[in-house]
Amino acid sequence: QVQLVESGGGLVQAGGSLRLSCAASGRTFSSYAMAWFRQAPGKEREFVAVISWNIGNRGYANSVKGRFTISRDNAKNTVYLEMNSLKPDDTAVYYCAAGRLGVADTVTGYDYWGQGTQVTVSS
Numbered sequence: 001q002v003q004l005v006e007s008g009g010g011l012v013q014a015g016g017s018l019r020l021s022c023a024a025s026g027r028t029f030s031s032y033a034m035a036w037f038r039q040a041p042g043k044e045r046e047f048v049a050v051i052s053w054n055i056g057n058r059g060y061a062n063s064v065k066g067r068f069t070i071s072r073d074n075a076k077n078t079v080y081l082e083m084n085s086l087k088p089d090d091t092a093v094y095y096c097a098a099g100r101l102g103v104a105d106t107v108t109g110y111d112y113w114g115q116g117t118q119v120t121v122s123s
Helices: none
Strands: 004-007 010-013 018-024 033-039 046-051 058-060 068-073 078-083 092-099 117-122
Touching (some): 033 068
Antiparallel strands (some): 018 078, 092 117
16 A cells, blocks of 8 residues: 655746655555646646656656656655646646556556645746
8 A cells, every 4th residue: 555645736926836745655665656647627637747666767748848857766755746837737736646557647557646736827
């Protein structure tokens, strides 16, 4: 079992930055691929970024490539999402997810989910 708790969301102006954190419980954190997804009101949950268990592979949605950076610290059981040049379209609830199948960009590829943290970008 892995429990995930996100933090770091908030209100920011367009062009600003935020850093999200996801703290995981469980001794097997380092064996999971970790990802960030987001869900805006009235829309489906969508993939944002993923990082493999050994940090060897990273992947990003086209909409955030070049602006967002995913990283992880296995010693601290934490994964991060650094978000720069934020746009109003980035407004959503951001979810952290953990999965054993390796890097994936679909909701079904993940076994555990956090409760989410709200990110609001004003224009």
